[in-house]
Amino acid sequence: MKLTHKAAGAARHLAPAPVVVLCRPQLGENVGTTARAMLNFGLTELRLVSPECGWPNAKAVVACSGAYAVLNGIRLFDTVEQAVADLHHVYATTARARELKKPIVTAEAAVRETRQAMAEERKVGFLFGAERTGLTNEELLLADAVLSIPLNPDFSSLNLAQAVLLLSYEWFKSGDATPAVRAARKEGEPATKAEVDGLLGQLVDSLDVVDFFKSADRRQGLVRTIKVMIERRSWTRPEIHLFRGIVKELSQGGRR
Amino acid sequence: MKLTHKAAGAARHLAPAPVVVLCRPQLGENVGTTARAMLNFGLTELRLVSPECGWPNAKAVVACSGAYAVLNGIRLFDTVEQAVADLHHVYATTARARELKKPIVTAEAAVRETRQAMAEERKVGFLFGAERTGLTNEELLLADAVLSIPLNPDFSSLNLAQAVLLLSYEWFKSGDATPAVRAARKEGEPATKAEVDGLLGQLVDSLDVVDFFKSADRRQGLVRTIKVMIERRSWTRPEIHLFRGIVKELSQGGRR
Structure with missing residues (x-):
């Protein structure tokens, strides 16, 4: 049949x-x-x-x-x-x-x-x-x-x-091997630790210039917080580049 | 809305x-x-x-x-x-x-x-x-x-x-706790080891009566196989009862 x-x-x-x-x-x-x-x-x-x-x-x-x-x-x-x-x-x-x-x-x-x-x-x-x-x-x-x-x-x-x-x-x-979570597609290469450190250094310097931290005590705690906040994210190289541009422009604006 | x-x-x-x-x-x-x-x-x-x-x-x-x-x-x-x-x-x-x-x-x-x-x-x-x-x-x-x-x-x-x-x-x-496999509902109480042994003894005795095993060598191997075959299943008490009835009837039939 x-x-x-x-x-x-x-x-x-x-x-x-x-x-x-x-x-x-x-x-x-x-x-x-x-x-x-x-x-x-x-x-x-x-x-x-x-x-x-x-x-x-x-x-x-x-x-x-x-x-x-x-x-x-x-x-x-x-x-x-x-x-x-x-x-x-x-x-x-x-x-x-x-x-x-x-x-x-x-x-x-x-x-x-x-x-x-x-x-x-x-x-x-x-x-x-x-x-x-x-x-x-x-x-x-x-x-x-x-x-x-x-x-x-x-x-x-x-x-x-x-x-x-x-x-x-x-x-x-x-029977399917699809991973449960596939990471987001990133634009550009991931940034290296050195590039992230470069951003962090520039950011802290710029904040020092505008006396953001007020005191050495506050500075120590806040720098640690900023470091964690930035480092725990995974950045691409173009993002770090953009971020550094933003910090530069903002700090130059603050000095004008 | x-x-x-x-x-x-x-x-x-x-x-x-x-x-x-x-x-x-x-x-x-x-x-x-x-x-x-x-x-x-x-x-x-x-x-x-x-x-x-x-x-x-x-x-x-x-x-x-x-x-x-x-x-x-x-x-x-x-x-x-x-x-x-x-x-x-x-x-x-x-x-x-x-x-x-x-x-x-x-x-x-x-x-x-x-x-x-x-x-x-x-x-x-x-x-x-x-x-x-x-x-x-x-x-x-x-x-x-x-x-x-x-x-x-x-x-x-x-x-x-x-x-x-x-x-x-x-x-x-x-969020559901349903077990993956729920065992079959059994009719009646599970049989004890002694009850299963009772069945096994009766079965081997009956097979001896009809000279099922032919030789002591064959008997040793076959009894072990039958033991495993019976013991690996989980039987209820009524099933053992039924099974023993079947063995009894068959072996009486063989002697008639």
Whole structure:
């Protein structure tokens, strides 16, 4: 039942990722937005179990915003058993707390376990239920563990594609090396300690000229404070140059 | 310009959270879905800067899926400067890499910094640009840092509410104590070591009766393997009971 369209190029360079299985999706839009959510984070394998919305579905095509690499590779199954038959580890996703006899994991923990399983060449899939009703108890029984995303207890209203988005985001993040903080791009070379000292010397000299410090005691404390204030920042060479120009102009103005 | 409706009860019990500022949103639906995304993860303060979609907006009311605690508290501003005037630290969010002279942070790092800032009683906000065009350079200049979410470089297509959702999710997660893995709920009391030993003894005896091991050499190795196989699992008392019943029945069947 695999649709015969070839997946677009985007999918080809992506690393292996877990499979997403939508059980009885009711709205074509949600299949489209799910495909879009997945591809943003490098998931490409989407399976539908007897979609109530019918398949293929024009609304899904519109809603996927060009995520054809996922949409065109969708595989259809009559039963959830068939859809997970080749998988080694299956997570069910459910919002409702039930009397479950399975481990419940956060999305973060689930993708960590998934990377581990996939490193051991096991295939992993995530089951999502119908929009209105979620997974049935029979579908839940097929799963090894349950993925549950902690939400505001007074307002828990994630739609299908959003739940898939959060899982996909955690998946991508767990394999992504983007540094948490990338430093600001600086204009010009960083200033050397000597250049910063040069500025400090000029500044203190200029302040001495206008008798800014009043007394030797005050001078000692204030010079230390100014030193710390200037040195704790990281300056570029052009900034030090500009700063020295400002000090020079101000002190010449004061003497006029 | 604050709308006068009272925020619904849900917002009242929530801890302080960062502010979300939408600059010139074009579609009312997106304001609604943004409100919904936020409230799922405990963010309630939403500000709009000259919304192109007009305000109030019927489509936003429909799209928010009941997130009135956010929608009814929305504040309107004419300029982004006014919208951020009371904030101490502002993040811009942008998908496009530009020649920025500001630190670029992941959502995870941004919420970590935000918790730190809020612990020091500083207010933090996140700016999101118009759907089609994103933030202008002037809006970017107002920010202290830039939030950028790593995406599949071949398909980067997050909509406004999805970007807000990921930020809100990271925010909630950073303050949430849900354990990564919650153990499966077990039926009945865990079995004691003695009960497991009892099962093992019965099993080995039964296997001896049917000459399962064939030789003393094989027996030694296989008994060790069976011991490990049984002992490494955590059994409940009813499971051990059931298991012993199975062994008994099978071995009686073998003797019939």
